[in-house]
Amino acid sequence: MDLHSAKTSDCIMADDWYPAKKDAGDLNMPARRGVSQAAKWLLRAKPGNHAQECVRARAIMTEARGLVKGIHESVANGERIDPRTLDPVVEAIAASIQRDPTAIPSVTRLKLRHEYTFYHSVAVCGLMVGLARALRLDEAEMHQIGLAGLLHDIGKARIPNALLNKPGPLDDKEFALVREHTVRGHEILCDAGGVSDLVLDVVLNHHERIDGRGYPARKAGPAISVHARMGAVCDVYDAVTSARSYKPAWSPGEALEWMRGTEGHFDRAVMNAFAKTVGAFPYGSLVRLAGERLGVVLDPGQGDPLDPPVMIFMDAASKRPLPPLRIDRAGKSIVAVEYAERLGIPDWADVRREIIRHSTLGSSQDTHGK
Numbered sequence: 503m504d505l506h507s508a509k510t511s512d513c514i515m516a517d518d519w520y521p522a523k524k525d526a527g528d529l530n531m532p533a534r535r536g537v538s539q540a541a542k543w544l545l546r547a548k549p550g551n552h553a554q555e556c557v558r559a560r561a562i563m564t565e566a567r568g569l570v571k572g573i574h575e576s577v578a579n580g581e582r583i584d585p586r587t588l589d590p591v592v593e594a595i596a597a598s599i600q601r602d603p604t605a606i607p608s609v610t611r612l613k614l615r616h617e618y619t620f621y622h623s624v625a626v627c628g629l630m631v632g633l634a635r636a637l638r639l640d641e642a643e644m645h646q647i648g649l650a651g652l653l654h655d656i657g658k659a660r661i662p663n664a665l666l667n668k669p670g671p672l673d674d675k676e677f678a679l680v681r682e683h684t685v686r687g688h689e690i691l692c693d694a695g696g697v698s699d700l701v702l703d704v705v706l707n708h709h710e711r712i713d714g715r716g717y718p719a720r721k722a723g724p725a726i727s728v729h730a731r732m733g734a735v736c737d738v739y740d741a742v743t744s745a746r747s748y749k750p751a752w753s754p755g756e757a758l759e760w761m762r763g764t765e766g767h768f769d770r771a772v773m774n775a776f777a778k779t780v781g782a783f784p785y786g787s788l789v790r791l792a793g794e795r796l797g798v799v800l801d802p803g804q805g806d807p808l809d810p811p812v813m814i815f816m817d818a819a820s821k822r823p824l825p826p827l828r829i830d831r832a833g834k835s836i837v838a839v840e841y842a843e844r845l846g847i848p849d850w851a852d853v854r855r856e857i858i859r860h861s862t863l864g865s866s867q868d869t870h871g872k
């Protein structure tokens with residue numbers, strides 16, 4: 503199957519990409535407003551090792567998810583919202599990325615399928631903050647970029663659930679309705695008041711494309727701000743690397759390959775800066791190593807992201823499982839980034855999660871990368 507044509511058709515379905523899905527369990531939980539003591543503590547945390555930061559990142563994710571969910575529910579109930587309640591959690595995410603740029607992305611990459619809706623907003627926030635740091639934007643701008651990530655799909659709170667939860671492809675009329683989330687989100691935040699122009703711009707324009715084929719206004723080239731371009735890159739990257747009911751998760755390497763090869767959608771300079779923040783072999787990627795072995799890229803922590811540890815688990819030719827073997831500094835042994843669906847590995851998101859879990863329990867180790 504041709505990778506690019508397959509992914510383009512997938513994206514038509516995924517675009518809007520991923521109409522947000524609210525599962526029944528989520529809807530039964532009480533809305534949370536305001537920031538907890540936990541988030542305040544996390545904000546003040548001192549740098550530690552990578553494992554410690556991942557624990558903090560999980561706590562920050564949980565906090566942020568609850569706040570975003572509460573805001574979405576308030577909008578759906580017709581209540582007025584105060585987006586400033588999100589400020590402390592944006593600061594906590596930015597502080598985590600400052601201490602360890604890999605922790606928040608590591609945690610958000612492994613979000614569970616049924617928890618997608620609100621975690622996606624948090625993931626985009628983390629990616630936006632990381633990209634803002636890479637582009638050397640100042641602190642105030644970086645904060646607003648993060649807030650824009652948390653709020654970019656707020657307009658979906660006013661799109662009917664039946665439409666957002668539809669399992670099959672959307673027809674033209676339905677797709678047009680889902681596309682309204684950009685304009686609706688802009689209206690919601692204008693009504694709320696106290697929201698910066700930067701956030702309003704990202705919410706309204708994160709689906710515009712450089713070639714003028716985006717929406718809602720089909721803006722092109724210089725008419726699209728750098729902030730909206732950042733939003734487009736981070737939004738699509740998280741969407742395509744997330745498992746959904748209608749598609750498997752693409753590996754980060756595959757996502758970058760497709761995004762960089764897609765003409766006219768993304769700003770090239772922003773895309774290149776983003777690729778550097780994600781790395782050549784991002785955490786969780788499926789890779790083929792010398793000797794026809796398949797492995798999963800593990801978290802490099804403070805190590806070299808271009809020379810990460812890999813957990814071997816399968817023979818690529820026979821598709822037979824291999825005894826788990828951790829290889830540290832495997833960069834030189836990696837011959838290709840692979841695509842689980844193309845290789846016929848079912849339930850890849852679950853398999854990967856299990857391999858990564860196994861890696862934290864200890865296993866045979868080969869530090870030579872051979």
Ligand SMILES: [Fe+2]
Pocket residue numbers: 518519654655683708709737
């Ligand atoms: Fe969107």
